[in-house]
Amino acid sequence: MALSKITWFFIVFGTVYFLESIGGFYMTSAVVFIEKQFQIPSRLSGTMVSAGDFAYIPVVIFTSYFGGKGNRARWIGAGCILISIANFMIASSNFLFPVEQANVTTFIPSTLAHQIDRNLVNGDLNSTEHQWLEQLHPLIDPKNQVVMNYEGDEKADLLQKYVEYCYYNNGSQICENLERHISEKFPITDAKMSNVRAMVALPYGFCHSMLNFVRSQHYACKSDQSTLGPFMMIFGGLLVLGVGRTMPFSLGLPLMDDNVKKQNLPLYFSFMFFVKILGPVIGLLVGGQLNKLYVDFNPPQGLTPLDPMWIGCWWLGFLIFGTLLFGPSLVLYFFPSDDLDINAPEEFDEEGNVKPRKRLNLVDRHIKKDEQGNALMPETVMDKVNDFKETITDLLKNKIFVGAMFGRIIDVLAFKGYFVFQAKYLELQFGVPQYRIQRYIASTGIVGFACGVMLGSFSMKFFKLQGRKAAAWVAVCSLVAALISFANGTVGCKSVIGQIGDQIKVNGPVFDGCRDDCMCDSTPLYPVCDVSGNAYYSPCHAGCAMGWKNYSIFDNAKANVDALIFENCACVENRVKEVSRSYCQTDVCEERFGRFFMHQAFGAVFGGLGVVPGMLIVLRAVPPAHRSVSLGFNGFLVSLLATLPSPIIWGKIIDMSCLLWQKACDSSGSCSVYDTDELRVRRMIETSFYSDYRLHVIYGCLRIFSLISDVWVWYWASGLKLIEExxxxxxxxxxxxxxxxxxxxxxxxxxxxxxxxxxxxxxxxxxxxx
The missing domain is CATH 1.20.5 (Single alpha-helices involved in coiled-coils or other helix-helix interfaces)
Known part of the structure; x- marks a missing residue:
């Protein structure tokens, strides 16, 4: 049996909408590798990622206005073709601005070759080299001022002494000769470089000044190539993507509204929102798999995805999504404009006469048309401008539309930034790794929200929610979600990060004065604990010498990092001079972490229950001919007043609790240690009164504030028909x-x-x- 034209249209439209929703979120998994490949600083990459919103905001109103009066399938197809082209533009920056592949011997500058000690070079000096070094001793250190205590054989100790001198006197002729002699005698092979890379790429640091200096050079702010070309190419691609993104949603919902039975409309809407929610999850999963591949499929020897210098194959995802999206978008663009469905089965009336066939309404059936079925548009530019102004004025005079739009702005302002930083908050609060947090967010937050959307659509049909009843439903769901947010504020835990933060609040810089010679400033945060449960910022800050009790970096087997035991830690006050992650107590935080996500799941379900009724209220509150413009204008204000500022506001709120900033390019970089109590506990007034939950109180208050708009909508929604009988x-x-x-x-x-x-x-x- 041949499928009807309407069925074919919705198959193509659903495919395009699904692919567009996946590709739209893929950029979040690629931005880190784009920064590394083209040496783009974070302040520029943040601006680059926002390019989509910069284009979306001024364009969405006009595309919804003019697209709503034309062939909407063609407009949506054109928008998705633009998105496909944008993906190709972003991917092409990898080929138009190739970065020279780094040689394995250049990852550590040659001027630092002499700093690789015996643990890394793993070589011995013979008597000839020993005698040569003894002759250099009076020239390098005539007063024997270089005094360092090293364990090991005498020859290696002597070499290490001169290496230490040249570290502080880099550039002298004697040190250059010494470096050249050692480099010729002990060339850095791929295997040795792999060992160096492995040590520097470890997520923790030791109390070892030479190795930590090498680590700092990996992140030195040096770049001899211009970032303008790739930046402008990717920025331009994201601008085009933002323009194309204005069409599928603002034109797709009214198009669906015109071509399905009114009593089944909530089910179709819930399916669209479910696809919109599922897309980001798939986009992140695909990004995670592709980024395991190297950017040119030929990684330098010894480089692995665990290395901080690894650059994933980020561009391949843009090529895949662009290619997959282009074909269906082209089909949608050229979808037959003759809206008579000739494949629909014939239907007869009681007298045996053939009934008129169903029609696929690609042009809004509520606007005025000429005899040929084309939409009647104002002829002159001024007439179009005046008509557009009248349409926007009518929308702003619509009390239900304005109230619903205000509520959505507040909700997005609360939710967008809260969701962006939620994973970071949970990691700090409960000490749980990111991969588990992402899995829990996907299984409880996103899936719970999607289930709420589906249940909300079924509830609308089952309970026949109309007018005030639907507005009351939205208000109650929003209130319950806000109250659950307050409940989440009571669920906290003193994680290891929290313990380190408490030490900083009392003592200032972490372990100031204990082994200052370790050069721990460049070491990353890697919390460990001693056998008594006391927390340390990293093994370096605990004064641990390079080495492990139960593992060697030169072993072939991979280590269980949580079971690593670091020994010979000078800053540990216990008799057992050892630290390990396995010594940290996490049982209490694990139990509370599960309780948090139980609340999260319920809150997500209640948040999703009000989505479909709320969207139908917006559609039905305005004249049918203004539906596309209402969605576009709504998207314009939500993006301008909520989507753009929300992450900035929430980022500022979180950074207000920072206790220790990392240094980047001689200035403050990212925050490494937060006051975890402050993240939950926010001083509401400059007195001794404190609220018990900081992030959650702000989020919950914003959600409750949006209830004002829900009450406003309920008041004016009397007699509003959402589902036509x-x-x-x-x-x-x-x-x-x-x-x-x-x-x-x-x-x-x-x-x-x-x-x-x-x-x-x-x-x-x-x-x-x-």
Missing amino acids: ETPEEKEKEEAEKLKPKRKESIKEAAEKVEKTAYELDQLIDQRGS
Whole structure:
């Protein structure tokens, strides 16, 4: 059986909408590697990522206005073709601005070759080199001022002494000769470089000044190439993507509204929102897999995805999504404009006459059209401007629309930034790794929200939510979600990060004065604990010498990092001079972490329950001809007043609790240690009064503040029809469809009876004749 034209259209539209939602979120998994490949600083990458919103905000109103008066399928197809082209533009920056592949011997500058000690070079000096070094001793250190205590054989100790001198006197002729001699005698092979890379790439640091200096050079702010070309190419691609993104949603919902049964509309809307929610999850999963590949499929020897210098194959995802999206978008763009569905099955009325076929309304059926079915548009530019102004004025005079739009702005302002920084907050609060947090967010937050959207659509149809009843439903769901947010504020835990933060609040810089010679400033945060449970910023800050009790970096087997034990830690006050992550107590935080996500799941479900009724309130509150413009204008203000500023506001709120800033390029970089209590506990007034939950109180208060708009909408929503009831003709048609099988059976039975009667008459005549 051939599919109807309407069915084919929704298959193509659903495919395009699904691919667009996946590709739109992929950029978040690629931005880190774009920064590394093109040496783009974070302040520029943040501006670059926002390019989509910069283009979306001024364009969305006009595309929804003009697109709503034209062939909406063609407009949506054109928008998705633009998104496909944007993906190709972003990916092309990898080929138009190639970065020279770093040689394995250049990852550590040659001027630092002499700083690789015996643990890394793993070589011995023979007597000839020993004698040569002894002759250099009076020249390098005539007063024997370089005094360092090193364990090991005498020759290696002597070499290490001169290496230490040249570290502080880099550039002298003697040190250059020494460096050249050692480099020639002990060349840095790939295997040795792999060992160096492995040590520097470790997520923790030791109390070892040479190695920590090498680590700092990895992140030195040096770049000899211009970032303008790739930056402008990617920025331009994201601008084009923002323009294309204005069309699928603002035109797609009214298009669906015109072509499905009104009583089934909530189910179709819930499916669209479900796809919109599922897209980011798939986009992140695909990004995670592709970024395991190196950017040119040929990684330097010894470089692995665990290395901080690894650059994932970020551009491949843009090529894949752009290619997959282009074909269906082209089909949608050229979808037949003759809206008569010739493949639909014929239907007959009671008199046996053929009923008119169903029509696919690609042009809004509520706007004025000419005899050929084309939308009537103002002729001159000024007439179009005046008509546009009148449309926007009508929307702003609509009390229900304005109230619903205000509530959505507040909700997005609360939710967007809160969601962006939620994973970071949970890691700090409960000490749980990011991969588990992302998994829990996907399984409870996103899936819970999607289930809420589906349940909300079924509830609308089951309870027949109309007007005030639907507005009250939205208000109650929003209130419950806000209250659950307050409940989440009571769930906290003193994680290891929290313990380190408490030490900083009392003592200032972490372990100031203990092994200042370790150069721990460049070491990353890697919390460890001693056997008593006392927390340390890293093994370096605990004064641990380079080495492990139960592992060697040169072993082939991978270590369980949580089970690593660092020994010879000078800053540990216990008798056992050891630290390890396994010594940190996490049982209490694990239990509370699960409780937090139980609340999160319920809050997500209640948040999703009000989505479909809320969107239908916006659509039904405005004249049918203004639906696309209302969605576009709504998207414009939400993006301008909520989507753009929300992450900035929430980032500022979180940074207000920072206790220790990392240094980047001689200035403050990212924050490494937060006051975890302050993240929950926010001083509300400059007195001794404190609220018990900081982030959650702000989030919850914003959600409750949006209840004002829900009450406003409820007040004015009396008599508003969201789901149109079936007309008498539609009911009669459904009844006729139900009776068709019965009528066929009755006709068949009657025919059988007639045939039987005729047969009996024939038999009777034959008997009389005989």
